[in-house]
Amino acid sequence: MTWVEGAEGSGYDVDHLPLGVVELPDLADRDGHQVATRIGEHVLTLTSLAAAVTTPDEVQPALACRDLGTLLAAGPATWAALREWLTGLLTDDTHRDAVAPHLHAVADTRSLLPFAVADFVDFYCSEHHARRVGEIMRPDGEPLLPNWRHLPVGYHGRAGTVVVSGTPVRRPYGQRRTSQPDGEGRSAEYAPSRRLDLEAELGFVVGPPTAPGTRLRPDQLADHVFGVVALNDWSARDIQGWEYAPLGPFLGKAFATSIAGWVTPLAALEAARVPLPDQQPPPLPHLAVNGPGGYDVAVELRINGEVVSRPAYATTYWGPGQMLVHLTSGGLPLRSGDLFGSGTISGPGDDERGCLLELTHGGRQPVRVGDVERTFLEDGDEVTIAMTAPGTLPGSWLQLAEVTGTVLPADG
Known part of the structure; x- marks a missing residue:
């Protein structure tokens, strides 16, 4: 039990302890930037705490x-030493007087991007999502391409476009197909996207680097991934649809990717581990998983405060260990701060679709958001992705930090 008022039984109890970086304008130390953890409705600034109390040598x-x-x-x-130290400080009342001055109300802090993103890779791991997209894009063909059940399909994104939750996202310009050629015989135009979408994903944050040529196993996930973040991979579907053949996503998915400001340690999700869905045909030996390879993370997708979908990450076909293995299977070196996304999280039900492309069947069937119907995102829309998972304490649960972004009009 933690002595921090209001934290016990919350989604930010002592079994969670997500890590992030916050700004406190009234704190002179280090320009107010602090490595921090969240406990209940409080932020514990660890940079200032470590300067004031005895801290393990490996953590300092x-x-x-x-x-x-x-x-x-x-x-x-x-990572384990830090969690053990923090747990002791927050559960032993004898530390209260030393720790309490470093607690701040969440509302008095501002989350910053918690780490410098080295590389960003996005996968396509939900079979439900891939099938629906295939049915929309290839209505007369097989929804899943021949390679899909043999490897976690992915692409390299733009690390420089990853932003922290709360950062507005400007509607991007791009080239898109037109219904009729213009007077010069061109079948495309350069204009703001009309089919701006969201994608509810779980992001995985890489820790220790690897040397070139190193190939990992699925059971090494916890050795190389520190934790997870809620992730929104914003997508301009009209730009994406025109440019992606034959080399895949480019500018239509490279203008913004939003992540939560708090990273939930993988160690906090131990009670959320679940088996992966049945994989047929069996994966090749280097991708084979022994034991639970997925995570029971419930997702809620909201537009302007209205819930439009509730998918579950547990239904995702390819697990994070398999993503990590495939990422490194050719010898690609990992760098600290690499980020890889799960791809859109979608389940089997109509209310478990993780993007508007699916929810509206490619823009053909409007979805209700409060009192209005719409297909894709409008200027001024606020998108929020929230996630929860079982905690390690009896009967506890974790509230992963939300990721939120508001759509701004195209610039100029």
Whole structure:
């Protein structure tokens, strides 16, 4: 039991302890930037705390930095030492007087991007999503392409376009197909996207790097992934649909990707581990998973405060260990701060679709958002992705930090 008022039984109890970086304008130390954890409705600033109390030697360097980069690179032993130290401080009442001055109300802080994103890779791991998209895009063909059940399909994104939750997202310009050629015989135009979409995903944050040529196994996930974040992979469907053949997504998915400001440690999700769905044909040996390879994470997708979908990550076909293995299977080196996304999380039901492309069947069937119907996102829309998971304490649950973004009009 934690002594922090209001934290016990909340989604931010002592079994969660997500890590992030916050700004406190009234704090002079380090320009107000602090490595921090969240406990209940409070933020515990670890940079200032580590300067005031006895701190484990292996943890001290990671807390003296302006982001989580040093902690990510340090690896599982340091991650475990940090959690053990924090748990002791927050459950032993004798530490209250020393720790309490470093607690701040969540409302008095502002979350910053918690780590410098080294590379961003996005996967396509939900069979329900892939099938529906295939049915929309290839109505007369097989929804799943021949390779889909043999490997987690993915693409490299733009790390520089990853932004923290709360950052507005401007509607992108791009080239899109037109229904009729213009006077010069051109079948495309350059204009703001009309089919702006969202994608509810779970992002995985890489810790220790690997040397070139290193190939990992699925059971090494916890050795190289520190934790998870809610992720929104914004997508301009009209731009994407025109440009992606034959090399795949490019500018239609490279203008913004939003992540939550708090990283939930993988260690906090131990009670959420579940078996993957039946994989047929069986994966090749290097992708084979022994034991639970998925996570029981419930997702809620809201537009302007209205719930439009509730998919479950547990239904996703390819697991994070398999994504990590495929990512490194050719010898690609990992870097601390690499981020890889699950792809759109969708379930079997009509109310479990993780993007508007699915919810509206390609824009053909409007979806109700409160009192209005719409197909794709409008200027001014606020999109929020929330996630919960079982906690490790008896009967507890985790509230993963939400990721939110508001659509701004196209610039110029």
